Amino acid sequence: MLERRKEVLESLGHLGSGVYDQLDTGNFPSIDMPSRSTDNIMYDEELRQFILGERRVKRSARNIGHVKPFTQLIWAALFSNELTSQRKTSTLRDVYYSAQAYEMTFKDQQESNNIITDLETILGFSREDFNIFPEERSAVFGDLTIEYTVPGYEGRTLDLTSHPDGVLIGPALTSSEFVRTSADKVIAIEKGGLFTRFIEENVHKKYNSLLVLTSGQAPRATRHFIRRLSEELNLPVFVFTDGDPWGMHIAMVIISGSANAAHLRELNTPDAKWSGVWATDIVNYKLPTDPLDDVDMKRLYELQKDPRYKAPLWRREIKTFMKIKRKAEQEAFSRYGLTYIVDEYLPQKLEETK
Amino acid sequence: MGRAYRRNDLFWRRVGEKQVAQTTFEEISAADFFYRNRDIAGFTNPSRAIFVAIRELVENSLDAAESHRIPPDIYVRLSFEGEASKNTQIYTLRVEDNGIGVQPKHIPSAFGQILFGSKYNLKQQRGTFGLGGKMAILYGQITTHQPATIISSTGIAKTYFYKLMIDIQKNRPLIVDRKVLINKDEWRGTIVEFMLEGDYLRAMPKILDYFKQTAMVNPCANLTFVDPKGRLYKFSRITKEMPVPPKETKPHPYGVDVELLQRLIQVTPYHNMLEFLKNHFHRVGEITANKFLGFSDISPAKNPKKLSHDEIVRLMHNLKRYTEFLPPDASCLSPLGEDLLKAGILKELKPEFVVVHQRKPATYAGHPFIVETGIAYGGEIPRKGVFTVYRFANRIPLLYDEANDVSVRVISAMNWRRYKVTPDMPLVLLVHICSTKVPYKTVGKEFIADRPEIRREIANGLREVARQIQHFMSKQEHVDRERKRLSVFSKYLPKIAQFSTKLAGKETLPDIEKLLVSVRQYGSEEA
Numbered sequence: 001m002l003e004r005r006k007e008v009l010e011s012l013g014h015l016g017s018g019v020y021d022q023l024d025t026g027n028f029p030s031i032d033m034p035s036r037s038t039d040n041i042m043y044d045e046e047l048r049q050f051i052l053g054e055r056r057v058k059r060s061a062r063n064i065g066h067v068k069p070f071t072q073l074i075w076a077a078l079f080s081n082e083l084t085s086q087r088k089t090s091t092l093r094d095v096y097y098s099a100q101a102y103e104m105t106f107k108d109q110q111e112s113n114n115i116i117t118d119l120e121t122i123l124g125f126s127r128e129d130f131n132i133f134p135e136e137r138s139a140v141f142g143d144l145t146i147e148y149t150v151p152g153y154e155g156r157t158l159d160l161t162s163h164p165d166g167v168l169i170g171p172a173l174t175s176s177e178f179v180r181t182s183a184d185k186v187i188a189i190e191k192g193g194l195f196t197r198f199i200e201e202n203v204h205k206k207y208n209s210l211l212v213l214t215s216g217q218a219p220r221a222t223r224h225f226i227r228r229l230s231e232e233l234n235l236p237v238f239v240f241t242d243g244d245p246w247g248m249h250i251a252m253v254i255i256s257g258s259a260n261a262a263h264l265r266e267l268n269t270p271d272a273k274w275s276g277v278w279a280t281d282i283v284n285y286k287l288p289t290d291p292l293d294d295v296d297m298k299r300l301y302e303l304q305k306d307p308r309y310k311a312p313l314w315r316r317e318i319k320t321f322m323k324i325k326r327k328a329e330q331e332a333f334s335r336y337g338l339t340y341i342v343d344e345y346l347p348q349k350l351e352e353t354k
Numbered sequence: 355m356g357r358a359y360r361r362n363d364l365f366w367r368r369v370g371e372k373q374v375a376q377t378t379f380e381e382i383s384a385a386d387f388f389y390r391n392r393d394i395a396g397f398t399n400p401s402r403a404i405f406v407a408i409r410e411l412v413e414n415s416l417d418a419a420e421s422h423r424i425p426p427d428i429y430v431r432l433s434f435e436g437e438a439s440k441n442t443q444i445y446t447l448r449v450e451d452n453g454i455g456v457q458p459k460h461i462p463s464a465f466g467q468i469l470f471g472s473k474y475n476l477k478q479q480r481g482t483f484g485l486g487g488k489m490a491i492l493y494g495q496i497t498t499h500q501p502a503t504i505i506s507s508t509g510i511a512k513t514y515f516y517k518l519m520i521d522i523q524k525n526r527p528l529i530v531d532r533k534v535l536i537n538k539d540e541w542r543g544t545i546v547e548f549m550l551e552g553d554y555l556r557a558m559p560k561i562l563d564y565f566k567q568t569a570m571v572n573p574c575a576n577l578t579f580v581d582p583k584g585r586l587y588k589f590s591r592i593t594k595e596m597p598v599p600p601k602e603t604k605p606h607p608y609g610v611d612v613e614l615l616q617r618l619i620q621v622t623p624y625h626n627m628l629e630f631l632k633n634h635f636h637r638v639g640e641i642t643a644n645k646f647l648g649f650s651d652i653s654p655a656k657n658p659k660k661l662s663h664d665e666i667v668r669l670m671h672n673l674k675r676y677t678e679f680l681p682p683d684a685s686c687l688s689p690l691g692e693d694l695l696k697a698g699i700l701k702e703l704k705p706e707f708v709v710v711h712q713r714k715p716a717t718y719a720g721h722p723f724i725v726e727t728g729i730a731y732g733g734e735i736p737r738k739g740v741f742t743v744y745r746f747a748n749r750i751p752l753l754y755d756e757a758n759d760v761s762v763r764v765i766s767a768m769n770w771r772r773y774k775v776t777p778d779m780p781l782v783l784l785v786h787i788c789s790t791k792v793p794y795k796t797v798g799k800e801f802i803a804d805r806p807e808i809r810r811e812i813a814n815g816l817r818e819v820a821r822q823i824q825h826f827m828s829k830q831e832h833v834d835r836e837r838k839r840l841s842v843f844s845k846y847l848p849k850i851a852q853f854s855t856k857l858a859g860k861e862t863l864p865d866i867e868k869l870l871v872s873v874r875q876y877g878s879e880e881a
Contacts, residue, residue, distance in 0.1 A: 016854050016856070019850065019857075020855060024865065026868045028869060064839050067850075070850065071846040071850050071853070078856055
């Protein structure tokens with residue numbers, strides 16, 4: 001982790017001297033980076049994620065339309081530089097407000113987020129690398145011991161079963177080193193209710209697993225964390241979501257990444273499996289359902305065209321959703337008793353998607 | 355004297371209708387006629403009456419000065435005399451001018467008798483309602499039963515003072531009092547003072563608009579108005595230059611009607627058609643007259659007084675049908691001219707930008723006319739959310755019935771967006787039409803009829819000034835953009851320098867002066 005920090009700082013400093021030198025030689029500074037426009041985003045079958053194509057764009061301070069975002073970008077780099085070198089963390093929201101101290105205003109949060117994404121694209125590091133984190137809401141629980149690297153906690157270890165609500169996947173956890181685990185798989189869960197049920201029902205022991213709560217669409221830090229669990233500890237990952245197009249896509253983003261993060265690597269876990277709730281599960285387990293509404297159907301048509309959904313399993317499930325026009329939440333299994341999902345459904349699906 | 359003898363077409367038409375029935379032209383009392391039909395002269399209600407009275411007298415005064423190229427000095431005072439009813443009051447109206455004055459022997463009839471016109475020549479004049487001044491006095495007499503005071507001198511050693519009333523049935527002036535005063539200062543001009551009933555409070559906005567707009571199209575005039583509350587409104591001249599006065603001209607054959615023909619026949623001293631046509635019509639000479647008589651199958655020797663009514667009607671139709679008359683020339687018109695119009699607008703509106711345009715003379719139905727247009731933008735012009743339109747005819751502001759006016763229709767039909775103009779801008783549009791016969795739609799001189807020839811001229815005139823304002827707006831946009839551009843660079847370049855210095859870990863700031871200078875030069879080249 002320390003190595004990575006050094007790289008980040010070097011690359012930020014490099015960006016700064018590039019601009020400085022251009023100015024100092026009497027030129028309008030400009031920065032060249034891959035284009036993030038949709039026609040330059042493509043799916044890489046090999047990497048099994050979205051990547052940016054060859055096209056590049058130039059941001060120049062000579063251009064009246066660029067000069068403000070250019071300044072914002074340099075400011076964001078300076079801000080990231082300070083965070084990283086002082087080993088402080090910050091959120092996207094902080095970025096938005098901190099700018100005002102430098103008389104740099106962002107029109108809104110979206111504008112400042114875009115600038116941070118630009119910086120990611122230019123440097124090839126994700127914002128977590130320069131200590132800018134989104135609001136945290138996901139958690140992890142299970143037999144994994146980590147060792148902190150954050151200032152003041154260096155060398156301290158923590159057993160991730162030590163808190164029954166799970167441990168927040170925040171900057172301290174994502175930057176920690178993995179020490180040891182007895183688990184042989186990772187189970188990612190969309191919803192907090194089920195995550196708590198799984199802990200209560202000792203799923204981590206019964207199925208020898210680490211439990212990760214994604215809280216809906218998994219934040220990038222969590223996606224990166226899951227990838228590290230998969231890569232560094234060599235654990236298979238199983239994703240459980242609601243049985244609807246949105247749940248299906250939560251699993252897909254963990255597996256194949258998002259178009260929004262096409263400029264970044266190592267956020268996806270290509271070998272992770274979507275274990276349920278499938279449309280076919282709705283049929284097979286005779287789950288209580290709600291009808292798919294127009295927005296759901298529209299989403300299904302979009303997903304049908306998405307290159308990530310080419311594999312037979314995905315095509316079959318999309319078709320089934322379209323046919324039955326019903327959806328079911330994970331909680332729907334409660335109709336067979338509170339422990340049915342843990343005792344019956346979970347082992348069957350783990351086996352099925354092994 | 356010209357001001358006392360103006361033609362009013364509708365008036366003549368109406369009288370003409372009566373004349374057919376009664377045959378004796380002179381015996382109709384015009385005063386009586388107006389008394390019964392005062393609505394047609396604009397005295398429809400107490401607020402309108404006071405507005406029209408002021409307007410008619412001011413116009414007479416302007417004509418009296420301008421006809422002899424005297425820069426007008428006009429003083430108007432309206433004083434409160436007492437309550438007349440719940441909503442109306444009695445006022446004294448006094449109008450003083452520095453015009454040519456009225457010959458003493460003509461004073462009683464000029465102000466106390468509503469005369470039939472004796473002139474058959476045409477020139478551009480303010481009033482189609484030349485009798486308006488007398489109408490105002492008559493209205494005052496009807497509502498207050500008080501005599502009018504007239505003081506006038508032509509600049510000779512004596513000033514004449516008259517108190518007059520109008521005998522309505524007989525259409526005669528009644529001289530109540532008459533004095534001859536010594537005119538030591540050789541004062542020249544006319545003062546008219548009389549009492550009338552009206553509603554000033556309601557009329558006030560229109561009256562003030564009237565003065566302001568009159569000042570706009572008469573930049574050579576000093577106008578002073580003291581209202582019943584003692585408030586003084588002063589509109590000062592900014593130039594002594596005056597528009598070229600119009601020449602008198604005879605009616606053009608295309609513009610005649612049966613009524614005019616009958617009047618001409620009555621007064622003509624000529625005893626054959628050839629001479630009649632040659633001498634009474636514009637652009638008709640010996641050759642044209644002969645050709646036309648051949649075309650109409652009328653003997654050149656025929657005595658015009660022997661024409662039957664049917665023959666007169668046929669003559670009129672032939673005059674309109676014959677295509678070889680030359681179009682009327684425009685020397686009988688007196689447009690304001692681009693310089694004076696511009697000066698007037700600058701003086702009264704104090705805009706940031708003004709552009710004016712004068713069209714070439716055109717004709718409709720045998721009447722020559724000239725359209726002048728203007729656009730003023732910014733400066734002290736307020737934003738109203740709608741276009742402010744100032745309409746003028748023969749240098750008279752038109753203040754009522756805007757929505758029906760041809761100019762307003764043309765303006766609403768135009769695509770102003772094309773010219774980078776929107777109604778929420780501080781913008782004034784101005785249309786002046788001058789003609790020997792302004793085609794008013796109604797008698798009250800309020801709005802101009804939608805005739806295709808006039809519509810086309812107004813539209814072309816407005817397009818011309820619109821193109822120029824578009825040019826101005828584009829330039830303005832460019833300047834704004836440039837200013838914004840410079841401010842963006844001078845705001846952000848130093849910041850980029852500051853941030854990159856820190857980020858690169860350097861001690862000194864890079865020199866960006868050169869870049870800022872280049873941005874400025876780049877900007878000025880573009881501008």
